[in-house]
Amino acid sequence: MKLTIFNNNGIKTGRCLKFKKNLLKKENNNIIYLEIKRFLFSQRQGTNKxxxxxxxxxxxxxxxxxxxxxxxxxxxxxxxxxxxxxxxxxPKPRNYNFKLNKNLKRRVIKDIINLKLKKNNIKILEDFDDKIIKTKLVFNLIKKLNINNKKILIIYDIYKKKFFLSYKNLKSIKILSINELNSFHLANADYLIFFESAIKKILKINIC
Known part of the structure; x- marks a missing residue:
């Protein structure tokens, strides 16, 4: 499977990312459920008394x-x-956390990305940073990608200050780094937008 890489104007660059066939395997819904449950439970304070x-x-x-x-x-x-x-x-104070293995957490993230790939709900952007801070430029980019009025999660590897400050006024968009990535926000988003350097680190892919 191949995904086209877009530039900061939402135009195709002529390059693409090629995914290996073994990546698009069947998801394990049980471990996806357990990992999302673990994440939501970890957000609870457990201080009711x-x-x-x-x-x-x-x-x-x-x-x-x-x-x-x-x-x-x-x-x-x-x-x-x-x-x-x-x-x-x-109610008494209690700890809602429960443990899952790191390998299982990584597998869940890949499974959710697989699911989004099958639905064609992933977009790839080349690594860039805007010259000015302007929300209109970002809104036009989302519009060109035909994903406006959708819940969008943007995943990055290298922080781009001007680009991210332009997104602050758009409530439907959430931005996370690779280190902050979690199963709940991945599953909750309608569309995923990866920067090129970010998706290369998460998945084993080739440029064509």
């Missing part, structure tokens, strides 16, 4: 006698059946 009966400030005096009143037994004012009483089985 409610006070139980023993942690509430209040009198421990028995409100009414145990028998003879005709009502249910109640205990003290901290009983969970009363307003401002303790909470039964409330």
């Amino acid at each position: 409610s006070k139980e009966r023993s942690e509430i400030t209040g009198s421990t005096r028995k409100i009414q006698r145990q028998k003879g009143s005709g009502n249910a037994r109640k205990g003290d004012i901290k009983n969970p059946i009363f307003r401002s009483g303790g909470r039964i089985f409330g």
Whole structure:
């Protein structure tokens, strides 16, 4: 499979990237699910806490006698059946993280890229940096690539200051470096835009 490389104006450069056939294999949906679940769980603080009966400030005096009143037994004012009483089985601080192997994480990233390749939802840009900071230039590039009004993830290897500052006002676009790349943002984007140097590092490909 071949992907055309575009320049900063969204015009074909005449060069392309050739992917090996063994790259386009069947994805493992189970490990994709586990890795995205791991990423989302790691974003949780796990600091929710409610006070139980023993942690509430209040009198421990028995409100009414145990028998003879005709009502249910109640205990003290901290009983969970009363307003401002303790909470039964409330949330406690906990760690939501769970571990997956590094090799599995790398495989999931490749599997998601494979899936996007099959759907033709990947674009390649040559390595460049804009001369001026202007959002209109970036908007025109996205429009030329026919992917405007879509959720877009741009992956880079070498930081390009003026190019990235031009993207700040476009809410539908997210930018990540190779080191920040994760399965959730890859799967969540409608289209992936790779800079040439970035995709070469992630996948084994040839220029034609």
